[in-house]
Amino acid sequence: MQNHTRWNGMLYATGSALYALSVVVFSAPADIAPGGAAGLGVLANALFGVPMGLTILLINVPLLWAAAKKVSRRYALRSAVCLVTASVMMDAGASVVVPYTGDRLLAALCGGLLSGLGVGMIMTRGAGTGGSDIAALLLQKRWEHLSVGRWLLALDAAVIALSVPVYGELSAALYAAIQVFVSSTVIDRLVYGREEGRLLLVVTAYPQEVCRAASETIARGATIVRATGGYQGDQKALVLCAVNRLELPLLKRAVREVDERAFAMIVPTKQVVGEGFLVETD
Numbered sequence: 001m002q003n004h005t006r007w008n009g010m011l012y013a014t015g016s017a018l019y020a021l022s023v024v025v026f027s028a029p030a031d032i033a034p035g036g037a038a039g040l041g042v043l044a045n046a047l048f049g050v051p052m053g054l055t056i057l058l059i060n061v062p063l064l065w066a067a068a069k070k071v072s073r074r075y076a077l078r079s080a081v082c083l084v085t086a087s088v089m090m091d092a093g094a095s096v097v098v099p100y101t102g103d104r105l106l107a108a109l110c111g112g113l114l115s116g117l118g119v120g121m122i123m124t125r126g127a128g129t130g131g132s133d134i135a136a137l138l139l140q141k142r143w144e145h146l147s148v149g150r151w152l153l154a155l156d157a158a159v160i161a162l163s164v165p166v167y168g169e170l171s172a173a174l175y176a177a178i179q180v181f182v183s184s185t186v187i188d189r190l191v192y193g194r195e196e197g198r199l200l201l202v203v204t205a206y207p208q209e210v211c212r213a214a215s216e217t218i219a220r221g222a223t224i225v226r227a228t229g230g231y232q233g234d235q236k237a238l239v240l241c242a243v244n245r246l247e248l249p250l251l252k253r254a255v256r257e258v259d260e261r262a263f264a265m266i267v268p269t270k271q272v273v274g275e276g277f278l279v280e281t282d
Contacts, residue, residue: 018118035156037131116186
């Protein structure tokens with residue numbers, strides 16, 4: 001338990017640092033408002049000289065309160081820790097780190113990569129960095145068919161639009177859109193990539209042997225469902241086994257070795273929750 005807590009703490013700190021660096025090194029120096037609370041912080045800093053981290057903290061107070069009500073107090077507390085860490089690093093790092101002043105496209109790409117890695121690392125451990133990622137998670141709980149990354153894109157569009165009158169150029173919004181797209185894509189891969197899987201359905205005369213092969217080959221359990229053939233009415237066995245993408249070819253080969261006449265169907269799954277896959281945190 002202590003090792004698990006320490007590991008979470010390391011990921012929270014690392015993710016917060018990456019998120020802060022993406023803003024102070026790439027986004028703000030390149031006049032890119034990367035959407036969400038961070039984007040509003042960058043715009044407030046450009047207009048009024050207000051510290052970006054302080055602005056982000058103030059914006060997130062009502063969001064954290066909503067998260068405590070709608071998600072869980074534990075999630076809100078974890079997110080508050082990450083938010084404070086990132087905000088302090090952001091304001092402290094603004095006077096210490098060397099900003100990138102080169103090509104704005106590279107700034108958008110690198111900023112999106114760092115931001116996506118940071119926020120994604122934090123999200124995989126059941127927390128957030130505040131702003132649009134908490135709002136996106138709240139919305140995703142209401143409309144589960146849309147991923148967190150897609151909600152982030154929608155929410156960040158409004159902040160990106162605000163950057164046009166602030167900076168007086170359309171290119172600011174275009175570069176911000178590139179950064180947000182990169183960031184949301186990385187977040188989707190980190191948050192959902194580990195949850196994606198494949199469901200292998202095997203019609204076989206040797207169900208017990210197929211289950212044994214799954215256990216011995218990839219250490220996965222399987223379920224046997226009794227079925228009836230639709231044409232001849234004969235009794236059959238259907239074996240169901242959830243696997244990840246790397247395990248699929250190994251299990252296919254093992255099934256073929258057990259029963260050359262097996263009829264197999266492979267169904268892509270968006271999310272697999274349970275032992276050996278994603279374990280949801282409150």
